[in-house]
Amino acid sequence: MRVLVVDDDLVTREIVVEDLKHFGYEVTAASDGREAFELVRTGMYHLVVSDWQMPHMSGLDLCREIRKRSWSGYIYFILLTLRGGVDNVVCGLDAGADDFLTKPFQPQELRMRLRTGERVLGLESRDLMIFAMAKLAESRDKDTGAHLERIREYSRILADELSRWPQYCDLIDGDYVQLIYQTSPLHDIGKVGVPDSVLLKPGPLTPDEIAVMQRHTLLGGETLNSVAHSRPEALFLNMAREIALTHHERYDGTGYPRGLRGQQIPLCGRIVALADVYDALTSKRVYKPAFDHARARGIILEGRGTQFDPDIVQAFLNREQEFVAIERQFHDHGPAIAGLPLAESLALPTSPLPSAS
Template sequence: MNDGNDFDSKQVVLIVDDTPDNITLLSALLKDNYKIKIATNGVKALHIASTLPSPDLILLDVMMPEMDGYETCKRLKSNPATAEIPVIFLTAKSQVSDEEMGLKLGAVDYISKPVSPPIVLARVATQLNLVKARNLLQDQNKHLEKLVQDRTRKLAKMQDAIIMAMASLAETRDNETGNHIRRTQNYVAALARQLKHLPRFSSELTEENIELLYKSAPLHDIGKVGIPDNILLKPGKLDSDEFEIMKMHTTYGRETILSVERYLGESNEFLRFAREITYSHQEKWDGSGYPENLSGDAIPISARLMAVADVYDALISKRVYKPAFSHEEAIDIMRKGRGSHFDPDILDVFLKITDEFREIALRYRESESGDSEIY
């Protein structure tokens, strides 16, 4: 409690009583050790208790006009701002049933009148020591939570860096740059954010999953590290045997992710998306893709998103075997792939946000020399 701008280090005790003599007695008894606040009825007590700095403890009379102590306690405990303030009842009502009533309402103690000064001092000190201990524990927990959050952020940043390093290694072997990775992961996220509103995709494309897709997308071509240079870097068209070897990059990618899952002894959504994307992003909606000739909804959503992102970026990028197409030319080519190469619904959304794709492409474009430029 006591969270306001109160420079007095003394703990605050609120005395609630409608009898002046009782207030005088309790104030004189406690004022040397605690800061005292006074309320002569339940309404004033509720106002003082909810005003910062809030009291650390409330001494509450039961028999008061208009609003008795039981009702006052009930309202204190129903308000989140005052619910944690400990209440000690002070009353001439000394029946066991009266004490039981007070404790059921949330009071921490029940002292009968006429009060014994040593008992009041001892019980007040006990409760305020518990308040100090609880506040100290809360402060420690907040500190630990902050440490955990900081460590978690650092670990997440390190994991993201490792993922990008792995992905960049594969892209470098393919004469591509890290900006291809940046572009495709942003394309995937842009598509997913639009598609999540469609019932067909809403259960899969949650905000959390979209973030995981964004992080896993850079791994789509990590399997290319297993493809020989004479095939991977060939400036012309691959023959049928070479193409069969090139197709293996999807299998190599999946095996890499599976090896991580085996090492961990478990999987998770991030690894599932990474595995789906690496293995199935070359599948086509009509079943003519590879490695398994999957078609339609049998292709994971993550891989269908990646297919659109990857093809668009390949079309607008210069390669050793082809020049870069303009944004408009790429759009025309991809429109022709609706229902054959691409999921029609995903392609339709892509066609609605082509300006966003163009903006992403410009933000992470390549320089004349082929080096990465980020704007």
């Protein structure tokens, strides 16, 4: 694992660099924040150990600059300092540092802190693998573009909004929001079992084909269930299973695969249901143009209490500007079309309101 060590003090830097090499790390040294930032920009470093006070750019400013930008992966930042005291720790953590080590320290202490960093980066790799799996499943469907990126953002926004309501604050905490962000992209994982002749068919589906298509919820749910069964401690698998199985259920009990109603549908399934439909409405499909936000909003409102949980529709309304921003950020279709009659635009014969697949 590569580590970038940043310190203008030659003596400390020599000790830290040599100790970390002894522990098996591949180490690069920089003498100030500016030099370090240029090295971070190469994308080669995800573990940074930096002194606080340095000329040109301090460790604190380096950390802030790193956090301001998007990188291909998380950068775990350990701040070294001679400054003790709670105020300095708070200041360092507030700048985005992940850990804080006061000089002088024993090499083993730094080694333990780096191991924590490696574990955090490992978890991120797990998240990337989840997303890669979802992307792979999605790759057969050439219509979907950045669908998964948008779905997880919409789901996160809805969960975050509900977490602020008194009736949901015991159900939804920060972990839940993070889990739904990680697992919502797996909602259509069962489509790997749907044949191309159905999945990629440009025209309306026959009743038999609709039944085949609808089986993707069961396929996804069963696959994730078998994995979740062997790893019960992996909470994300349980949520992923519930989402895959229930994101096409409808609040009034007319959805599929099991016709669950109201609170029988897991909350995560109700959240992703709205996120998925909003994305289908605002995206171009072979059978419909992209609708603008106003049109999609009207359709979502029509489904309040029938297709969608009224609370989740309200959460959507409370945060709709963020939906618009996400849709623009991950835009991958032509100009949105407003005012087209729904029947002309959507070839979805079984439902008066749009379904996402």
